[in-house]
Amino acid sequence: MRILLSTYGSRGDVEPVVALGERLQALxxxxxxxxxxxxxxxxxxxxAGVELVPAFAPVREWVKEMTRRRASESPKDVAALISGQAAEILARQYDTLMAAAEGCDAVVACGLFPSCAAARLVAGQRHMRYILATFCPIWLPxxxxxxxxxxxxPLPAGVTDNRLLWxxxxxxxxxxxxxxxxSWRASLGLPAVENVRDYVYGDPVLLACDPALGPWLPSDLTDxxxxxxxxxxxxxxxxxxxEAFLEAGxxxxxxxxxxxxxAKEAGRAAIEAVRAKGRRTVIARGWAELGLTDDRDDCFAVGDVNQQALFRRVAAVMHHGGAGTTVAAARAGAPQLVVPQIGDQPYWARRVAELGIGAAHDGPVPTAGSLxxxxETALAPxxxxxxxxxxxxxxxxxxxxAxxxxxxxFGRA
Known part of the structure; x- marks a missing residue:
């Protein structure tokens, strides 16, 4: 059996897919x-020893290009921008996946909705089995x-019935x-679909998050x-x-x-807040390219690092609330301080607070005082x-x- 795994997104979308590929090969x-x-x-x-077929563009280059376009173009409706970007992702990813799917029996799609839509279209054209997977319960009806x-x-004001909202x-x-x-279906000689969400989601859906951190309550709206x-x-x-820094204090x-x-101000605020508690800091550069603010010896900057090993040796993990970082800190038993920004991050911040394993920052813009x-909560015994x-x-x-x-x-007839 040959299976194509597809995603388009940042590391939180990619690393789980690579992990799945490794396990599938083991079987x-x-x-x-x-x-x-x-x-x-x-x-x-x-x-992981899995074959890489690159998606239509490196994601960091894509994000930079989208940022450049937005800055150079006249202001537009945000929804129109999203639709235009989605059309481009779908078209370019379709071509990539159509070639990658040669000889495959099935495809598992994750990541951005238009990338999953491309995988769904390819599955239909190639007569392959298809399933979508996601990493957080909030994306599922x-x-x-x-x-x-x-x-x-915006969701309609005053409506509290979640069924109506879905x-x-x-x-x-x-x-x-x-x-x-x-439009793409029409170019393939296929009829339009009336509900693109359910077309792309399919049935069933895999939910790839930990039940203790993100429990799924049974629902008749989604299998x-x-x-x-x-x-x-x-x-x-x-x-x-x-290693030497960790051993030194x-x-x-x-x-x-x-x-x-x-903003780089977030890194400076974090270091200041940590110092105010009499603690040292390990700061990850990340896409924001954060770094040291001075030459004092109580801070150490890192790039890509083994979080599984590092998080077992820290006093707390301050992060944005990505699904991968949340589960890595939780597995390590490290208290968390989540500063959520977008997407599912507010959900993970809330779950960290509800479970009592850390604190959820109030809002996306941290200051030394708010952190x-x-x-106080994150570092409490x-x-x-x-x-x-x-x-x-x-x-x-x-x-x-999974x-x-x-x-x-996929083995069933």
Whole structure:
């Protein structure tokens, strides 16, 4: 059996897919992984021993290009910008995946909606099995949660019935993505679909997040199979300089915002807040290219690093609330301070607070004062005790569970 795994997004979208590919290969499947061809993602694929078929563009280059276009063009309706970008992603990703899918029996799609739409179209043309996977419960229709609110398409005021709101979500996705999908279908001689959301989602859907952190409550609106988070084991040693820094004093606070381009002021505020608590800092450069603010010896800057090893040795993890970082800190038993920015990050911040394993920052723009206040909770002894308790319930076998399930599903006639 040959399976194509596809995603387009940042590391939080890519690393779980690579982890799934590794587990599928361990069960005897042939795997191709189509992800952005950024150097860090090529390294992930090499580490896992899976075949990389680069997506239509490296994601960091794509983000920079979209930022440049927005700055150079006259102001437009945000929804129109989203629709235009979606059409371009779909068209370019379709060509990539059509070639990558040669000889494949099935495709698993994750990441941006238009990229998944391209995979869905390719599956139809290639007569392949198709399934979509997502990393957070909020993306799936359920009476237990509200839909994500898209720019230019606010949820109707005063409506509290989640079922009605998910009906609105169908109209929103039709407005944002329907023209791109149905225009492409027309070019293939296919009829239009009336509900592009359900067409792309398919049935069932895999939910690749940990049940303790992001539980899925049964819903008649979505047949979701929760597998647990897809985690790629990391055996890399920590850099010598970081190892020496850790050994030279008490556990530091890790600060990192991943692929989120937060203002450099956020890094300075974080270091200031950590120092105010008498703690040292390990700061991850990330896409925001954060770094040291002075030459004092209480801070250490890192690039790509083994979080699984590092998070076991820190006092707390301050981060943006990506699904991958949240589960990595939770598995390590590290208290968290989440500064959510976009997408599913507010959900993970809320869950961290609800579970008592850390603090959720109030809003996306941190100051030294606001971070210092939130750190009171994150660094409290009872928070570390609770984080250690929850760590014992976080599963590490999600990718293996998903791989076995997919082999069974795709193996059926």
């Amino acid at each position: 005897g499947a042939e795997v191709r992984v189509s992800v952005p061809g950024d150097e860090e993602f090529a390294a992930l694929c090499a580490r 359920s009476a237990h949660n509200r839909p994500h609110e898209y720019p230019g398409h 009906e609105t979500d169908i109209a929103t996705k039709n407005a944002l993505f329907g023209q791109a999908i149905n 979701a199979r929760q597998t647990g988070a897809w985690i790629l084991a990391d055996e890399r040693p920590l850099p010598d300089g970081l 008490p556990p530091p606070v890790y600060v990192g915002f991943g692929s989120i381009a937060v 210092s206040a939130a750190m 009872e928070t570390r005790i609770r984080a250690s308790e929850v760590a014992r319930s976080v599963r590490a076998d999600g990718a293996a569970v 791989a076995k399930l997919l082999i069974e599903m």
